[in-house]
Amino acid sequence: MSNRHKRIGEWLQELALIPPQQLDTALATQATDKRYLGEILIQQEAITAAIRDAVLALQKVFSSSTRLADMAIPVDTLHAIPARVAYQHRLLPLLQVADRLVIATPEMGNQALRTQLEIVTGMQVYAVPFRASDITTAIEKHYGPPRRLPAGVEWVSEDIDIEEGPLLTFVGSGDALSSGGRNSTCLHVQSQDATFLIDCGPSALVALKKLGLPTDELDGAMLTHAHGDHFAGIPFLLLEQLQVHHRKRPFWILGPAHLLEHLKQFNDMCYPGLFEKLTFPIYYLPIENDPMNVPGTGITVYPFTMEHQNSRLCLGYQVHLAEHKILAYSGDTTWNEKLLQLARDTDLFVCECSHLETITDTGIKHLAYSDILAHRERFKTKRLVLTHLGPDMLAQRNQLELETAFDGMIAEL
Secondary structure, three states, X not given: XXXXXXXXXXXXXXXXXXXHHHHHHHHHHHOOOOOOHHHHHHHOOOOOHHHHHHHHHHHHHOOOOOOHHXXXXXXXXXXXXXXXXXXXXXXXXXXXXXXXXXXXOOOOOOHHHHHHHHHHHOOEEEEEOOOHHHHHHHHHHHOOOHHHOOOOOOOOXXXXXXXXXXXXXXXXXXXXXXXXXXXXXXXXXXXXXXXXXXXXXXXXXXXXXXXXXXXHHOOEEEOOOXXXXXXXXXXXXXXXXXXXXXXXXXXXXXXXXXXXXXXXXXXXXXXXXXXXXXXXXXXXXXXXXXXXXOOOOOOEEEEEEOOOOOOOOOEEEEEEOOOOOEEEEOOOXXXXXXXXXXXXXXXXXXXXXXXXXXXXXXXXXXXXXXXXXXXXXXXXXXXXXXXXXXXXXXXXXHHOOOEEOOOOOEEEO
């Protein structure tokens, strides 16, 4: 029997939501009781009303391959699904039934894909065989570009082509305290000349793996300043390059000179002596005032001094990629006029925004949404995305005028 004609009992069995004997008992009752099967199952406490409603929605979805606007997926579940995986496999979640996630994908036999999804969502994944053309049609019919999407489905976009670039993935969009359970700061950039990170917080390695971003493809990292939530993931990333990938090719690390020296000491504190025995060279590239070309690439990095802490240099970067695209990232800072220079003529400006309103009674300075909003028209960038979000920003993010990042979000330059 095709998926389009399955009844509620068959869906419950296929999703393993009810033991066969309970369904047989309900069917026997239905022989003399003309109520709908779902009502009988609820009365017998075999299922809940929520499960009944979800299965009814599933039946409705299968009445037409493009009725996917009726899907009911919690926002947290959507954000747990790596956007890159969704694009690559033409994967579309349909609905969540209890702890089962129903997805549409043309790759019915891809067990590795299902296993990955079960790990990142914490649910059992059930795949239904929609054709790729059905999924594409549904996406094009019901979803627009990312800025117009309703909250919770920002990652669904027909405009993203995974084979083209450059692409930026927000591996971590949280603040130093991982507010809201978000990963610490880390941006993944994939361009034709290099794949690299901008900042690498302590949760970076586990977050990269959850997002399905291969760490052995990384060529290097750019670090903005010497705070642990921006660089403390580096030792673990390098350790994996050595022990898992048996890396031979160089790995470059660009950042302020004092940060690079601090990082060398931190590496040795984490794993004493290990980094003296590496099988691959690490190129430390100090940057302060002058532009720098990343060796072996067509990438040029322009540093901008930011205002975050008085004692140490904190940089924002404008990164000119070989595809003639320009990406800018503020690092951590409070409001200053150099932000306007940093953002000028860029395709994407990623800007930290820790607070809703300016906080002045701390030695560590951060940007506030009120500051950015006040100067919004002065930012000469094609797209502005806010990251490094604190608790008050997260609480209001769905009501804000400006676009905010989330872990796993992909931005195409």
